Amino acid sequence: MxxxxxxxxxxxxxxxxxxxxxxxxxxxxxxxxxxxxxxxxxxxxxxxxxxxxxxxxxxxDATGLRVGPPLARIGKVVCIGLNYHDHAAETGAATPAEPVVFFKAADTVVGPNDTVLVPRTSEKTDWEVELAVVIGRTARYLESHDEALAHIAGYAVAHDVSEREFQIERGGTWDKGKNCETFNPLGPWLVTRDEVPDPQALSLKLWVNGELKQNGSTADQIFPVAEVVRYVSQFMTLYPGDVINTGTPAGVALGQPDPKPYLRAGDVVELEIEGLGRQRQELKDA
Structure with a gap:
């Protein structure tokens, strides 16, 4: 469904x-x-x-209706960084030995076609198309990949918008660059698990102003979906309605030659994941 x-x-x-x-x-x-x-x-x-x-x-009747996030009352948004071989390579990062875990606040989530706000003073707002996993059963200390997959309710498209200066250059953890207002468009749909037989065989694409920037596959994930869910459950309880963003493939602005083409007000970002739908956002100044 x-x-x-x-x-x-x-x-x-x-x-x-x-x-x-x-x-x-x-x-x-x-x-x-x-x-x-x-x-x-x-x-x-x-x-x-x-x-x-x-x-x-x-x-x-859908005429003129806004599409909102496909999930209400999200408990937490867990994110996995540097989870694609090609993305780690483009940023010059070593392949992680374990999943890199950080959080986005649930209030960063907006609809798939809602406006994304460029933060005040931002010079390095970046794009990231990601496969989002939505939890359907309470998960604690899962032991196997099969058990992990059984705790997934479904999947969705996520846009993990990031401000790289805030994230990398301002000290502390990544949180400052990940939790700006509107920085997690989600949807359009929550596609139930039965319609996604293999989460490691999905294409992901993202365009900026009509130019294809990201063109990857979940087959390139360092830690596959089942391992991500199993691993995270060792450190925290996952509840129904929690979301896990599972990382982005190569092609982000951070990985481009200087001057890097970071996003500005007026830019339009479109992204899609095979079978999970498409998003479109126009950027405006906060």
Whole structure:
């Protein structure tokens, strides 16, 4: 299933994208929202699936509707840095021996087509297309890759926007460059696990002003999705509705020759992951 939320920010309603890839179906008669509580409720998900298969869900007129983040009330956004061989190489970083873990606050999450704000004083705002994993079952000390995959509810497109000066040159941890307002567009859909048989076989692409900048595959991940979920569960409890951004392939501005083409107000970024949908953001000054 492809689950999404549409409407003005803070007032989104749950919906489902039909099998035809264009028709939206209204889920508000069945569920209050798409969140961790829903993802952990197999019976509720079963009711959605049965109603969709029976053609019982009403059509939702999508004309002019904003697409919001596909998940409400996110608990935490865990991020994995330097998780693609080609990205580590382009930045001159050594291949990590263990996953590099950092966090984004849940309030950085916005809709897939919402405006991204360039922070005041920013000179090095960068792009990063990423596969996001959405947790569906409480995960603690997982022992195997199969167990890790079974705790995943689904997948989504994430844009891990980063300010490189704040992240790298201003001291401390990466958090200052990762948690600026609007720095985690998510969606358009939460695609359930059954529709993504192999998360290590997905293409990722990103364009800036129509120019292809990133063109990678999750096959190039240093730590595959299952290992990322298993590993993170050793250090923290993952709850339904938590999100893990699993890293970005080569092609970011940081890895380009000087002068590096960092983002400015007026730029348009588009990104997509195979089977998970497409985003488009215009950048504006904060």
């Amino acid at each position: 492809k689950l999404l939320r549409v409407g003005t920010a803070g007032s989104e309603r749950p919906a489902l994208l039909d099998q035809d890839g264009t028709t939206l179906r209204d889920l508000s008669g069945l569920v209050a929202d798409i969140d961790g509580a829903l993802l952990a409720d197999d019976a509720a998900l079963g009711r959605i699936r049965s109603a969709a298969e029976a053609g019982e869900l009403p059509v939702l």
